[in-house]
Amino acid sequence: MLAARHNRRMNQPGPSPLAAGDPQLGVDAARAAIAAALRPIEGSETVPLLQAGGRVLAADLVSPIDVPAHDNSAMDGYAFVGSALAAEGPSAFSVVATVYAGQPFDGAVGAGECVRIMTGAVMPAGLDTVVPQELCRAESGRIVVEAGVMRRGENRRRRGEDLAAGKPALRAGRLLKPADIGLAASLGFEALEVKRRLRVALFSTGDELRAPGQALDPGCIFDSNRFALLAALQRLGFEAIDLGLVRDDPAALEAAFETAMASADAVLTSGGVSVGDADYTRALLARLGEVAFWKVAMRPGRPFAFGPLRGRGERTSWLFALPGNPVAALVTFYVFAREALLQLAGAVPQPLPLLRARCTSPIRKRPGRTEFQRGVVAPAPEGGWQVGLTGAQGAGILRSMSEANALVVLGHDQGSVAAGDAVDVWLFDGLT
Ligand code: AMP
Ligand code: MG
Numbered sequence: 001m002l003a004a005r006h007n008r009r010m011n012q013p014g015p016s017p018l019a020a021g022d023p024q025l026g027v028d029a030a031r032a033a034i035a036a037a038l039r040p041i042e043g044s045e046t047v048p049l050l051q052a053g054g055r056v057l058a059a060d061l062v063s064p065i066d067v068p069a070h071d072n073s074a075m076d077g078y079a080f081v082g083s084a085l086a087a088e089g090p091s092a093f094s095v096v097a098t099v100y101a102g103q104p105f106d107g108a109v110g111a112g113e114c115v116r117i118m119t120g121a122v123m124p125a126g127l128d129t130v131v132p133q134e135l136c137r138a139e140s141g142r143i144v145v146e147a148g149v150m151r152r153g154e155n156r157r158r159r160g161e162d163l164a165a166g167k168p169a170l171r172a173g174r175l176l177k178p179a180d181i182g183l184a185a186s187l188g189f190e191a192l193e194v195k196r197r198l199r200v201a202l203f204s205t206g207d208e209l210r211a212p213g214q215a216l217d218p219g220c221i222f223d224s225n226r227f228a229l230l231a232a233l234q235r236l237g238f239e240a241i242d243l244g245l246v247r248d249d250p251a252a253l254e255a256a257f258e259t260a261m262a263s264a265d266a267v268l269t270s271g272g273v274s275v276g277d278a279d280y281t282r283a284l285l286a287r288l289g290e291v292a293f294w295k296v297a298m299r300p301g302r303p304f305a306f307g308p309l310r311g312r313g314e315r316t317s318w319l320f321a322l323p324g325n326p327v328a329a330l331v332t333f334y335v336f337a338r339e340a341l342l343q344l345a346g347a348v349p350q351p352l353p354l355l356r357a358r359c360t361s362p363i364r365k366r367p368g369r370t371e372f373q374r375g376v377v378a379p380a381p382e383g384g385w386q387v388g389l390t391g392a393q394g395a396g397i398l399r400s401m402s403e404a405n406a407l408v409v410l411g412h413d414q415g416s417v418a419a420g421d422a423v424d425v426w427l428f429d430g431l432t
Contacts (some may be wrong), residue, residue: 082152
């Protein structure tokens with residue numbers, strides 16, 4: 001995901017990321033440790049084609065037919081035997097039939113003859129060349145093609161040239177997009193075998209949190225993380241299991257984890273857990289699995305915890321414990337959890353592209369951590385793209401993220417940015 005140019009410079013020696021203690025990690029090392037630990041879920045189901053969009057293809061989709069199924073015309077024009085074209089001077093053919101798409105012509109076409117043919121119509125036997133109607137002239141039942149205008153075989157689409165029967169049209173692990181659904185339809189599939197939906201349990205932790213709709217007691221705030229994360233999970237097509245609010249209390253936390261582990265492939269939490277500052281949290285997670293508490297060299301989102309939780313019967317749920325600050329929770333979700341959850345769901349990871357944009361204002365930054373600032377990318381007056389930051393960038397200022405359409409990614413080794421410098425930006429759309 002993050003630009004190869006700064007990834008390559010980020011060499012992160014040190015302890016194994018899943019070891020005890022609180023390893024200091026760079027963003028890319030943390031991402032790599034997560035990717036290396038995860039194994040995709042088992043299980044698939046067959047769903048109607050129109051329910052397969054956004055799902056993960058479970059097995060290679062092998063084409064049962066040649067595409068196209070017949071040699072056919074790529075143009076509206078006239079089909080004839082290409083070898084009959086004269087090297088010099090005009091060639092004339094008399095028009096003996098009109099051939100429409102979906103209505104094959106099985107009559108004979110003799111020497112000096114041609115058929116009028118429509119785009120997509122099957123090429124009559126023996127004919128191999130189509131002259132588009134605008135490149136010939138019609139004269140009393142004949143068409144005339146000047147020398148040099150056409151070459152033999154032009155404007156004919158050959159049977160199987162897009163895809164031969166028996167070849168995979170789509171590979172397992174494909175996150176199915178509209179064109180894939182169209183492709184599957186073009187091969188005659190009414191239904192597709194997709195991976196079962198990933199089940200993701202989530203809860204928010206913190207005594208100060210209240211759910212929207214509840215009274216806001218003194219000193220309390222509304223829980224926003226759970227809703228932002230539920231919305232993100234929804235866009236990814238996962239099955240979210242909302243476990244609500246959990247108090248900063250050992251028994252409540254343990255109960256929430258037990259429920260989450262029993263029902264989900266992955267568990268997302270936000271708040272105190274990732275910091276692990278309460279000893280009981282660490283003790284609990286040590287009992288339930290092998291969770292590592294990381295200090296990631298990034299801003300926002302330094303505290304983060306990840307690891308397997310071992311439920312009864314050997315089942316593993318993967319914990320992603322996100323920081324509590326709303327922007328940090330979302331940024332760490334995008335940076336660490338999104339691709340990891342897709343990987344768990346059986347999708348082949350598709351790194352998201354970084355765009356280069358000219359930064360409209362200076363940004364202070366020190367080398368040694370990756371920063372994700374919130375910005376608005378827009379066309380630059382001089383061409384290309386520009387990006388401006390969305391005001392104050394505190395990790396708790398959710399509005400900065402809401403107003404943004406992109407994250408400005410300032411690499412680990414990068415220093416301050418001057419106004420006008422090009423920076424990497426990561427567009428939200430496509431982050432789904
Ligand atoms: P914590 O990581 O629990 O120390 O939380 C860090 C900051 O994020 C605190 O100001 C919390 O009140 C806030 N916070 C934690 N969880 C949430 C949440 N679910 N929604 C909004 N703010 C939160
Ligand atoms: Mg808290």
